[in-house]
Amino acid sequence: xxTAEQAAHLLRRxxxxxxxxxxxxxxxxxxxxxxxxxxxxxxxxxxxxxAEGREFDDETEWDLLPREWMERMMSPxxxxxxxxxxxxxxxxxxxxxxxxxxxxxxxxxxxxxxxLGNVKELARELLVDGAMxxxxxxxxxxxxxxxxxxxxxxxxxxxxxxxxxxxEDDVRAGARILSGWWVDWETGEVHFEPExxxxxxxxxxxxxxxxxxxxxxxxxxAMPSCAGHIAGKLHDHLVSTPLSAERREELGEVLRSSDWxxxxxxxxxxxxxxxTEARGRRTRQPVEWVAAAAAAYDLTTVNEDGFDFxxxxxxxxxxxxxxxxxxxxxxxxxxxxxQVMARANSFxxxxxxxxxxxxxxxxxxxxxxxxxxxDPSETTVDALQRALDAQGEYDRGVxxxxxxxxxxxxxxxL
Amino acid sequence: MTDHTPSWYPSNTxxxxxxxxxxxxxxxxxxxxxxxxxARPSRRKFLGFAAAGVATVGGASFALNPNGDALxxxxxxxxxxxxxxxNESPTTTRPLVASEDVAGRTLVVIELQGGNDGLATxxxxxxxxxxxxxxxxxxxxxxxxxFTDEYGWNPSLAGLSNHGIAALVGLGTTNNPDGSHxxxxxxWWAGRSSGADLPATGFFGRLCDQLVTDQPVTGVxxxxxxxxxxxxxxxVTVGLADPESGWFLRNEDLWFQNLxxxxxxxxxxxxxxxxxxxxxxxxxxxxxxxxxxxxxxxxERIRDAYPNGDLAFTLGVAAELIRQxxxxxVLHLSHGGFDTHSDQRxxxxxxxxxxxxxxxxxxxxxxxxGLAESTLVCTTSxxxxxxxxxRGGTDHGAAGMAMLAGPVAAGxxxxxxxxxRLDDDNxxxxxxxxxxxxxxxxxxxxxxxxxxxxxxxxxxxxxITA
Numbered sequence: 001x002x003t004a005e006q007a008a009h010l011l012r013r014x015x016x017x018x019x020x021x022x023x024x025x026x027x028x029x030x031x032x033x034x035x036x037x038x039x040x041x042x043x044x045x046x047x048x049x050x051a052e053g054r055e056f057d058d059e060t061e062w063d064l065l066p067r068e069w070m071e072r073m074m075s076p077x078x079x080x081x082x083x084x085x086x087x088x089x090x091x092x093x094x095x096x097x098x099x100x101x102x103x104x105x106x107x108x109x110x111x112x113x114x115x116l117g118n119v120k121e122l123a124r125e126l127l128v129d130g131a132m133x134x135x136x137x138x139x140x141x142x143x144x145x146x147x148x149x150x151x152x153x154x155x156x157x158x159x160x161x162x163x164x165x166x167x168e169d170d171v172r173a174g175a176r177i178l179s180g181w182w183v184d185w186e187t188g189e190v191h192f193e194p195e196x197x198x199x200x201x202x203x204x205x206x207x208x209x210x211x212x213x214x215x216x217x218x219x220x221x222a223m224p225s226c227a228g229h230i231a232g233k234l235h236d237h238l239v240s241t242p243l244s245a246e247r248r249e250e251l252g253e254v255l256r257s258s259d260w261x262x263x264x265x266x267x268x269x270x271x272x273x274x275x276t277e278a279r280g281r282r283t284r285q286p287v288e289w290v291a292a293a294a295a296a297y298d299l300t301t302v303n304e305d306g307f308d309f310x311x312x313x314x315x316x317x318x319x320x321x322x323x324x325x326x327x328x329x330x331x332x333x334x335x336x337x338x339q340v341m342a343r344a345n346s347f348x349x350x351x352x353x354x355x356x357x358x359x360x361x362x363x364x365x366x367x368x369x370x371x372x373x374x375d376p377s378e379t380t381v382d383a384l385q386r387a388l389d390a391q392g393e394y395d396r397g398v399x400x401x402x403x404x405x406x407x408x409x410x411x412x413x414l
Numbered sequence: 415m416t417d418h419t420p421s422w423y424p425s426n427t428x429x430x431x432x433x434x435x436x437x438x439x440x441x442x443x444x445x446x447x448x449x450x451x452x453a454r455p456s457r458r459k460f461l462g463f464a465a466a467g468v469a470t471v472g473g474a475s476f477a478l479n480p481n482g483d484a485l486x487x488x489x490x491x492x493x494x495x496x497x498x499x500x501n502e503s504p505t506t507t508r509p510l511v512a513s514e515d516v517a518g519r520t521l522v523v524i525e526l527q528g529g530n531d532g533l534a535t536x537x538x539x540x541x542x543x544x545x546x547x548x549x550x551x552x553x554x555x556x557x558x559x560x561f562t563d564e565y566g567w568n569p570s571l572a573g574l575s576n577h578g579i580a581a582l583v584g585l586g587t588t589n590n591p592d593g594s595h596x597x598x599x600x601x602w603w604a605g606r607s608s609g610a611d612l613p614a615t616g617f618f619g620r621l622c623d624q625l626v627t628d629q630p631v632t633g634v635x636x637x638x639x640x641x642x643x644x645x646x647x648x649x650v651t652v653g654l655a656d657p658e659s660g661w662f663l664r665n666e667d668l669w670f671q672n673l674x675x676x677x678x679x680x681x682x683x684x685x686x687x688x689x690x691x692x693x694x695x696x697x698x699x700x701x702x703x704x705x706x707x708x709x710x711x712x713x714e715r716i717r718d719a720y721p722n723g724d725l726a727f728t729l730g731v732a733a734e735l736i737r738q739x740x741x742x743x744v745l746h747l748s749h750g751g752f753d754t755h756s757d758q759r760x761x762x763x764x765x766x767x768x769x770x771x772x773x774x775x776x777x778x779x780x781x782x783x784g785l786a787e788s789t790l791v792c793t794t795s796x797x798x799x800x801x802x803x804x805r806g807g808t809d810h811g812a813a814g815m816a817m818l819a820g821p822v823a824a825g826x827x828x829x830x831x832x833x834x835r836l837d838d839d840n841x842x843x844x845x846x847x848x849x850x851x852x853x854x855x856x857x858x859x860x861x862x863x864x865x866x867x868x869x870x871x872x873x874x875x876x877x878i879t880a
Contacts, residue, residue, distance in 0.1 A: 095594045283690045314653070316640045323645070324604075324612045332693035337650045337700035338640060339633060344662045344701070348673075377691075383679030391672045400669060404676045409694035 002031035005374040008374030009279050012414050013238055014038045014080040014270070016073045017295020020359065035270045039263050043081025044072070044113030056102035056188075059332045063309050065096065065104055066319040067302045070312060073291040074300055080266070084115040086287070087237050089319070090327040091230075092158055096320040098314040099134035102188045104320055107131040119230060120260040124217050127154065130183045130190045136325065139183040143198030145384060146175035153325050154178075155220065164225035166205060173204040177211040182266050210372045221260070228252030231265055236330065238266075240282040240414075279375070283332045286315035286339060293347060293406045297373040298356050305353065311346035315339060335412040344407060352399050360402075362393045367401035380408050424487035464539055507593075508872065511860035515880070519858060520736050522776075522791045523618060523746045524725075524769070528753030530795040532815035534762055536565050536581045536826070543833045548803040551758045560754075562826050570766035578824035579817055580877055584831040584844030586797060586813035591840065593810040595753070598796035603643040605867055607848045613868075617851050618744050619646030620866040621859060625721065629741020630703035637728045641746045651699055651744075663705035664771070678702055707740045719779050725749050726772035733779045736789060743859075752795060756807035777819055787880065790820040790858050794847075800839050812840035816850060819878035828874070846871065853877055 002010075007026040015038075026034055040309055061067075073082055077331045088111045096104040108128045126132050127150075133139040137152035151174035156162050180197025183190050183229035201208050205219050220226060231251035235243050251268060259265040269275060284292065290312055294300075299307050312318060316338070360370045364384035368376045384404050391397045405411060477736065537553050538544060544552045558566025565573070565583075589608040590851045592598055605617025620639075622633040626649040633651030635641035640653030654660060662670055681698035716730030725747070732745045749769055754762045773791065780786045798814025813831050829844035836842065852863035853873035858880065862869070864870035 280691050281689060283693065302620060314640070316642075316645075316653075323614045323642070326614065329614055332690050333647070335690065335694035335697040336706060337697050338652050339698045340639065341652050341660060341704070343653075345659055348662050379682060380680050383676050386679060387672045387676035390675070391669060392704040396669055400672060400676070403673055404680065407673075407698065408680055409691050409698065412694035412697065413690040 001028050002026065002034055003374075004369070005279075006031050006276065007034060007085060007375045008372050009276070009316065010034055010038060010270070012372055013278075013282075013291070014083055016078045016082065016291035018292070019295050019298070020370045021074050022076075022319065023369070023372070032271060035267070038080045039116075039266050039270070041079040041081040041116065043079075043085075043115060044077070045109050045110060047109070048179045050109075054105075056100065056105060060101045065101060065108070066312070066321070067309050069108070069319045070291065070302050070309070071300065072285070073287065074294040074302075076295075076300075078291070081112075081115050083238075084262070085111050086319075087234065088115060088122065090237075090322065090330075091233055092122070092132070093325050093327045094129075094131045094135040094320070094338050095108065095322055096131075099131040099398045100185065100296075103130040103134065103183070106188065108320075116262055116266075118260050119255065119262060120221055123159065123221070124213070125325075126191075127178070127213065127217065128181055128190055130188050133181055133183050133190065138178055138181050141179045142196050143176060143179040146172075146179040146198065148172060148175040151175040151178055157326055159220050159227040159229065160223055164229065165223050169203070170205055173202045174216070176202050176215050176270075177204060177213075181263065188393060214254065225272045226252075227256040227260075231255045234265065237267060238269055239272070239275050239278050240330075242279050247274075279408070280413045284412055284414050285328060285330065285334050286317035286342075287312070287319060288414070289334070289339075289343065289412065290315065290347075292372065292411070293343075296402065296406055297350050298353055299350070305351045306344075306349040311342075311349075314342040314346055316342070335409070339412075340407065347406070348403060352402055356402070357398050360398060361400065362388065362398050364388065368408070368410070371402070371405040371411060373405065373408070376408070376410050380410055423432075426784065431689070432711050488493070508856065510862060511858070511880070516858070516860040518739070518788055519880075520785075520789045521618075521621070521744045521854065521858060522729075522732055522736075522789060523643075523744070524773070524791065524793045525641075525746065525748045526752050526765075526769070526793055526795040527599075527748050527750040528795075529598075529797045529799055529810055530752045530793075531754060531762060531799040531811075532583065532585075532813070533570070533801065534758065535568050535766060535810075535817075536561070536583065536815055537568060538830065538833065539564060539566055541570055541833060543801070547801055548808070550803040550806045551762075551808055552803075553759075560699065564830065565826055568763065568766050570763040571770035573772070574766070574777075574819075575774070576824065577774060577777045577819055578834035579819050580822035580824055581826050582816045582818065582845060582850060582874070582877065583826055583828045584841070585816050585828060585847060585850060586811050586841070586843030586845075588843045588846040591797070591812040592836075593797070593812075595796055595810070600642075602794055602796055602847060603641070603645075605643075605848065605851050607846050607869070614645065615647055616641070616643035616645040617866065618746055619644045619649065619651055621855060622646045622649035622651055622744050623859065624855075624861045624865055625743040625859060627741050630700040631740075632744060633744040633746070634735065634742055635746040635748075636731055637724065637748050641748070644744065644746055652704060659710045660705065663702070663708055674702060674705070707735060707738055707742070710734065710738050716854060720775045721771045723768050723772060725768050726775060729772050729776040730779070733776060733783065733785075736780075736785055737783050753810075754799070754807050755809060756805065758803070758807045761784055773819065780820075781880065787821050790818065790822070790854070790878065790880075791831055792816060792818045792854065798841060801833060802834060802839060812837065813843040814841075818877065821878060823876055823879050845874065849874055 004023050004027045007022045008018060032345045041101050072078060084156050094107055110125050110129060136153055137147040138150040141147040148171055152171045155166050155171060160166060176198035180193050182193060201210055203222055204211060207219065232243055232248045235251055249264065254268045255265045294307065317328060360366055364381050384401055387400055387404060388397050391400050429650040520791060534551055534553060537558055539555050553568055557569050558573060559569055561567050587607040597609060600612060601607060603616045604612040606612050618633060623646050626632050630650060631652050632649040633644045635644050635653040644651040662815060677698050681695040685701060711731060711734040720726040720730040728747050735742050748824055749764050779788050793816050795814050797811055799808035799811040831841040831844050848867050848869055849871045852871045855861040855863050855866050857878035863873065
């Protein structure tokens, strides 16, 4: 039987914000059943046709895409699927400043479609994704003088890891294989120009032949380092305990043997004792923090109740704007004074809706649990109790408990 | 505010702090009002720059002087430290500034956002090319403020007349320049002139990483929230969007007092635990510690000593922060609006007047606070603008210029870019901005450029005189 804290840990790590009744509904269920339920999440995505009728031109509100995504993350429905979309975005990075709204939106839907599906299919689609081709200069890369950016980052960051079994010559050869692709800035159409592709035999990863996209992907993903690299990144994101070389191998093998299906790997990660031990071992990134805090305040819409998109910008992390191709750093810098300042500066402007005031007992434990914290430190509970005693329940005491809960060290971690 | 102090928080004013009783060991320690922590000993022992070798200033190094008379050398130049013991890193053989000399030095960066027109800021004299090609924006010789034989300042900068200013001309990227604000801002922020493999940290953030002390905050961005240029690995850098930032740290309402006390109580400095939870506790206590600094800002003094305007006020805040000697080493400010595609003369002159007046007041203020020799002021801008004008404005260009004040050799530095041999109508940079950054790192802070810039460029000699 799952304790409330076990269930809360699962929800925090495999979603964004815990809504107050979520945990109560789950306590007492078998934790392994809960994990399988999370993994079965079907998620939400739109097809290319769904974009029809939407405005994706220069007039589009600049913050439309990140704002829409924030609202998805804040939604009570946001589960493991949404979490995986966030993971893939910080893995297969693209910065919207380098492409168009339409192409960024399309890439986002591609990630949504494959977020819990198959790594190979996802990687294959992203390799010739318009936004990716823009971001990593695959757009217009000519066979005779190919741009190496996409080839390099695909091997180094996305698939294998730095110096993991490939050479600089492989980077150059890969660039030839990936040449010949164009993206139309106006329509977003991606097309292949056979005459501009390097169409002669190329030696890549020890094999000399004429390559196509499929054989390129096959060869990269057949590298011994590939599965462990990707599985290890997912371990860091979801579990975040130190990863031994053996465990990395083990996780890679799960991914390989399932023919790159993601769900068996998730199952291996989440049922493992490491996952339970990892409570509080990861720092919430700003976007994760904002989504969780919004859930605690029961906010579902950006730009209401004092919650404005610029507040997200103040945290220094904006969806679709990773600082570089390696994505956002994932460490404890996200709980530094910079963050506390940005959070308190803006989020203390939030109005606490009456529905929240009405539905939570004015005690530290109740309000902390309301924010998804079921195993707080004594220090934090004492601090809240003293603050409540000093403030008095009837003088915005619950508001104070709520503000302290989201600013608490526990809330800054996962 | 002690009237409101609830009994469970012992008051901590100097008068009665000695009377506090220790709590029983089983209870939590008494909670200190984070707004009035015990005095922190100043760590910045300012070493006077004794007259050990006054720098020789080149013939072209005059103080900016609008009347052309009494060309003066900048007041007192601090000692040159090239004979001083160096703290060389294995990767550089250049002498660095001695570490005792750099203790307490502060850098103030003013980012001129939008791409400042260098040719209309520090104007080349007697240039037929400029009269011909940028008639709509060019400032005629007779209007210029005297500077050197080759250059005169835009008259809107008269506020800097009494200060020794160094100009670095031909400044840009020598590495595949780009016309996009986004692209060039990113390169300048990251300190990567080529734009390839941008690091996740910013150049000024990496400086802060090298300068970190046990004080809570090392870098601060004023006026625009967090600046990507201050992204750091280990140093704490804080963005204050406006003078109201940190309002929750100053609000005297009982609710906010209790919130602050609660934040302090949640982040005891008892070294307990480790990992992310401990880091999060540090984040809270660092924030509260920074509150002390914010609370010492004397707005009235700023209003008296500075002209009106956002930039002036923000520089006043900067002076107030530096004066407190609280560990801040890099302050970053933004002055926006330099994307002068149209009506340049009006808007650009206005922006430069704001800059000159604000900076002039700041430099005078630093002088009166005794901080003139420990504070370096410098400007950045993502690019300069085209040589040719375009219907009263100018389009995005390449090379521009930077201004420096403080312990600098007044005058023009760098090689003037050719006004006729152009790259796609753009000035070709003669100095890469990474060299400029290397100069700040090595000559001001004594940090080898290899520690903060991957290409480890050599610094420019003779620019910074401290």
